[in-house]
Amino acid sequence: MIDFLLKHADLDPVSWHMPGHKGSEIFRRYGYEKFMERFVDCDVTEIPGADNLFQAEGIIRDVQDRYARLYDVDYSYLMINGTSGGILAAMMASVPSGGKIIMARNCHKSVFNGLVLGGIQPVYAYPSVLNDCDISGPILPEEIGRLLEENPDAGAVILPSPNYYGICSDIRAIADIVHEHGKVLIVDQAHGAHLKFFHKFGWGEDLPNSAEMDGADITICSIHKTLASLTQSAVLNLQGSRVDRYVLEDKLQAVESTSPSYILMSFLDINARILEEHGSDALGEWKENLAYFYAKTKQIKGLHILNLGSQMDHTKINLDMSAYGINGGQLEELLMEYGIFSELYTGNILMLMTGIGNTREHYDRTLDALKHIAEKHEYIGSKTDISDQGLSSSEGNKNRTGNGPMEAVAGKLHPIPQRRRFVDLTGAEGMICAGSIIPYPPGIPIVCPGEEITAEVIHRCKALREKGEKVIGINDHGQVQVGL
Ligand SMILES: Cc1ncc(COP(=O)(O)O)c(C=O)c1O
Known part of the structure; x- marks a missing residue:
């Protein structure tokens, strides 16, 4: 390696x-040469004075408080296994086992893992469709409103914004609807940790607001993806009182290592300092x-x-x-x-x-x-100019079986199977998927637990594997997990 x-x-x-730091240069530029030379020597554990991530009262608490001030939220938590860990904790803190969550169908695989770990049943909100591209657009507020009306027993709503391609949903409108129904809004802001700071420092006029600014209860931000810290370091932000802080803290310690890396946490500190001093x-x-x-x-x-x-x-x-x-x-x-x-x-x-x-x-x-x-290369002209995209409603996405977004090809949703077996994907048409089948990147399931495996799913997976792309959820023998 x-x-x-x-x-x-x-x-x-x-x-x-x-990651967003793009190498050591940014740390040298902002005066962290000494730390860059010595950080292996700083790889310690919870020695006296080093605080404890799960009972933060000292130097870790200090960094968390500084993030809370930077993001203008009530509480920030340092994450050492990425936004993935924060998503699991946020879901389990907002929805009881056996409960329902309204989630974007183009959520990241960590959300699908959260369903299984938390015993949570999904209700899918389908994103709108970008007319001329093979990618999903925003989740529309009216889609969330409709699903909340139909599912008054759902505990929370979770969606990515920005999505992988930078497309943001109207979080302000969605937050208003979710809160009118008395529910919790969790925004997976893995790809948007930076948005708040463009606005905070006066450079945000043509960028969408961050989800913290628009009223999300919990946001989880992969600091490592776009800002200046190491891979796996992230921050979870909490606002308001809809989520019990102590329940959330309990879930956070359940999904993270009990030996959190001081290297990862110290780079979160460095990133906070860069933003505070040179943002x-x-x-x-x-x-x-x-x-x-x-x-x-x-x-x-x-x-x-x-x-x-x-x-x-x-x-x-x-x-x-x-x-x-x-x-x-x-x-x-x-x-x-x-x-x-x-x-x-x-x-x-x-x-x-x-x-x-x-x-x-x-x-x-x-x-x-x-x-x-x-x-x-020879200029042959383009069929479409994607620089001015139109949107179609989510209806189109649901019914699409052609070359549409990944999430459009799976079949009907059933309860997630409890008992499972492995079968050959090629013979799995019509069966209920018990795991997820996920092309990576982007990490958005082509079929997820509880969905029917369609001929189109089988065809897509075969095409991706023939192109040499990674498809998680299909084992070395070409088998997938289905319900018994
Ligand atoms: C939309 C989305 N959410 C969450 C994650 C997980 O973030 P992390 O890598 O910080 O665990 C990713 C990772 O790529 C992602 O694309």
Whole structure:
């Protein structure tokens, strides 16, 4: 492993994938050279004075309180197993075992794990559909309102915002509806830890609000994905009194390691300090680099960039070069020839995940590569210009069986099977899935526990595996878990 990692680091790669720090440079720039040299020596455990993550009263409490001030929330908790852990705890703290949750069907797999671990039954809210792309749009407030009316016994609503591609839902409207029904709103803000700070430091005019600003009860933010801390470090934010803080704290300690890493937590401290001391400069520079990049891409004929206006987190750059006959996967490979690594692709779209650590040089190197790729390929014109996307309602998504978003192809929902067996996926049509089958990335199940396995599911999984993509939930023998 270390040979691979060192060889990769020696390439001087441009990183458009997580984590958001993009390498050691940002920590040196902001004065953490000494810590970078000595952090292995700081890898301690709960020695006297080092506090305790699950009874925080000292140095850990100090960092948590600073995050609460940064996000302007009542409580913040440091997470050492990512947003994934925070999602499990948030779900179990808001919905009793045997209860119901209204969840976006395009939730991350950790939410599906939360269903199984918490004994929670899902009610799916289907996202709207982006007319010309193979990806899901926002969850519409009216869809949440309808499901709350139909399911007065649901305890909470959970949805991702932004989603993987940066598309945000109208959290203010959704929070109002959820709270009118007396329920809890949990927002998986894994991809939007930075949004609050663009607004806080005055650079947020064309970015969606963060979910904290718009009234979510719990948000979970992968600090590591876009800001300056190490992979797996995240923060859970709690506001208001709809969720019992002590129940939440109990669930948090149940899903996290009892040996939390002081390295991960100290990088959360460093990130908080960078935001407190240099937040305005750091986010201003990020914003300027984005504006520069977007302006320059306009000069590359046939390069389209997904834009949903005010619903779009523009720190995610979704490129489309299908006007050159290049799809997302091909563009990813072409950019790798220039030492440029992206986050993920779907259909014609390749997503670049920018972060606080990206420098102007990264943007320039990418612009040069894109120009070069355009010059070397024949322009055939594009069928659609994705830079001005229309939305269709979620109805379209539910009934879609063509090349629509992943989540549109599974069959009817049944109770999650308690007893299970493994069968060959190819012969599983019509059976009830007992696990999840999840292409990764993006980590959104193609079929999840309780859903019927359709011919389309089998066809999609086969196509993904033939392309060499990872599909979690299918074992080495090509089998999946179904109900007995
Ligand atoms: C939408 C979404 N939610 C949650 C997660 C989990 O976040 P983490 O990696 O911090 O555990 C991911 C990870 O990619 C994600 O894409």
